[in-house]
Amino acid sequence: MHPLSARLQSLSPSETFAMAQKSNELKAQGIDVINMSVGEPDFSTPYHIKEAAKEAIDRNFSFYSPVAGFPELRRAICTKLKNENGLDFDPARIVVSNGAKQSLCNVILTIVNKGEEVIIPAPYWVSYPEMVKIAEGKPVYLYAGIEQEYKITAKQLEAAITPNTRALILCSPSNPTGSVYTREELQSLAEVLERYPDIYIISDEIYEKINYVGKHESIAQFEPIRERVIVVNGVSKGYAMTGWRIGWIAAAKWISTACGLLQGQYTSGPSSISQKAAEAAYTGSQDCVEEMRLAFERRKNLITRLLKEIPDLKVNDPKGAFYTFVECSRYLGKVFGEKRIDTATDLAMFLLEEGHVACVGGDAFGAPGHLRFSYATSDEKIEAAISRVKEALKKLR
Numbered sequence: 055m056h057p058l059s060a061r062l063q064s065l066s067p068s069e070t071f072a073m074a075q076k077s078n079e080l081k082a083q084g085i086d087v088i089n090m091s092v093g094e095p096d097f098s099t100p101y102h103i104k105e106a107a108k109e110a111i112d113r114n115f116s117f118y119s120p121v122a123g124f125p126e127l128r129r130a131i132c133t134k135l136k137n138e139n140g141l142d143f144d145p146a147r148i149v150v151s152n153g154a155k156q157s158l159c160n161v162i163l164t165i166v167n168k169g170e171e172v173i174i175p176a177p178y179w180v181s182y183p184e185m186v187k188i189a190e191g192k193p194v195y196l197y198a199g200i201e202q203e204y205k206i207t208a209k210q211l212e213a214a215i216t217p218n219t220r221a222l223i224l225c226s227p228s229n230p231t232g233s234v235y236t237r238e239e240l241q242s243l244a245e246v247l248e249r250y251p252d253i254y255i256i257s258d259e260i261y262e263k264i265n266y267v268g269k270h271e272s273i274a275q276f277e278p279i280r281e282r283v284i285v286v287n288g289v290s291k292g293y294a295m296t297g298w299r300i301g302w303i304a305a306a307k308w309i310s311t312a313c314g315l316l317q318g319q320y321t322s323g324p325s326s327i328s329q330k331a332a333e334a335a336y337t338g339s340q341d342c343v344e345e346m347r348l349a350f351e352r353r354k355n356l357i358t359r360l361l362k363e364i365p366d367l368k369v370n371d372p373k374g375a376f377y378t379f380v381e382c383s384r385y386l387g388k389v390f391g392e393k394r395i396d397t398a399t400d401l402a403m404f405l406l407e408e409g410h411v412a413c414v415g416g417d418a419f420g421a422p423g424h425l426r427f428s429y430a431t432s433d434e435k436i437e438a439a440i441s442r443v444k445e446a447l448k449k450l451r
Contacts, residue, residue: 064187068180069418073402077412088439090427091412093229093377097294097349099331100342106334110327119323122314123150123302127329130336131302139272141285143304149313150332152324154260154288154301159185160313161284161303162221165254166191170220175206176420177379179229179258183420191220195420200370200381204231204421208242215246221254222247224273227261230419230426231379232354232372237271244276255283260301263292263343265374266351274304281306291375292343293335298328350376353429353436360440361427364447376430379416383423388450395450398424409446411439 073091080087122128128145135141151157158181166172168190174182176197183193196214198206211222224243226235235243247253255273262270274283288301303313323329357378361369368381388395390408395401399415402425406412416424429436 061188061190065184069399070180070414073406073412073414076403076406080406080410085410087406087410087412088431088435088442089412090429090431090439091414092430093291093428094296094430095291095294095346095376096430096432097346099294099298100335102338102342103293103295103331103334106338107327107331110330115326115330117326119326119329121318121323122148122310123323124326124329124333127333127336128302130333131304134336135285135304139270139275141272141274141280141304147307147310148302148304149310149317150300150302150324150329151313151317152301152321153299154258154286154290155181156317156321157286157288157301157303157313158182158256158258159188160316161256161286161305161309162186162189162191164309164312164316166220169218171216171218172220173211173214173222174420175224177204177228177230177416177424178223178420179225180418182223192218194219197420200368200379203370204228204233204379205235205239206243208246211243212246215250215253219250219253221256223256223258225258225261226271226273227265227372227374229261229375230377230414230416230421231370232375232377233370234265234267234373235271235273236267237275240271240273241276244273244279247282248276248278251282253282255279257283257285259285259287261291261375262287264347264350264376266347266354267373284309289332289335292346293332294346295328295331295335298325298331300324300328300332350429353431353433354378356433357427357429357436357440360437361443364440364444376428378427378429379419379421380425380427381423382416382425385447385450386423390450398422401425404450405443405446408449409442411442411446 077089128148162185166189172186176195186193284305289295366384402415414426
């Protein structure tokens, strides 16, 4: 017997990766599966960013970097925060990590103690609760349904706060819903948080570049709570650089120092080559970002229109990211042959097996009765996929 640690036994596997794996298994059998389960841009990394990485190799950037990242990259991030978000940070308050996922985990492990509560709006990204569990904290879920565009209100937040609340995790634009908080909505949340000086706000802004409302709004803009906001971002989504594994935080100096201390003990600094590529992403032309954003917006309009044509689905109009989150509860309880569809996960599996379309059940995101579709794929595949979904759902009785 080789018993696992209690810490590991408390974790749940990622449903998004599980569905992607099942999709790949069917593809290996020669089945034409359209995968709409993975949160990854389908574009190639822009040319000038790849060229910067090649140049870094030729210039022998092949040694360890500082734990918190190269100074040049951290300065580039500070310039981006100033010019695009109106936020003043110095490089000492930036920590670059092996993807925004590590950045998030660093922060949670740094500020959350055993038994402390972390408020997580639901629907949520699958890894938030698991990271809190790793830190031995307690996830507290705040649910906001389609009638609220999947966004929590100040009243909900106030009611969820207890003397044991340590942090709030906020994601805008949102994975899995594509919802985007307005400045007014963020301000109302900030006004609540201002009254609770011991609560920290982890602001996951990884989808910042993919929004359809014209301007990204960060909760870090509100001065009374600014020093308690930890901005988490990176290059993976906006620059199509998922495999390069570069994320970062911008935080108060004591938090960035602590995250650097933690990171120094279990990974050290991220890839030197990837950091030079990320530097080029932030300092080079942003035309590529806008080209991809426009393509995502076109696809969003397409998939939203097609899904609204399917009876008994409730479809929200996402304002950012590249997901659409669909309320499908009217299909639960139906049967196909001898198979009963009791949950959204059952429905997602049915659509994979019968329609050959991979999506993810909302149970994984704390939102039973929903499905998440990623439209980070071509217009042609979107049309084919939703047509398959429509025909498959007709088979349920």
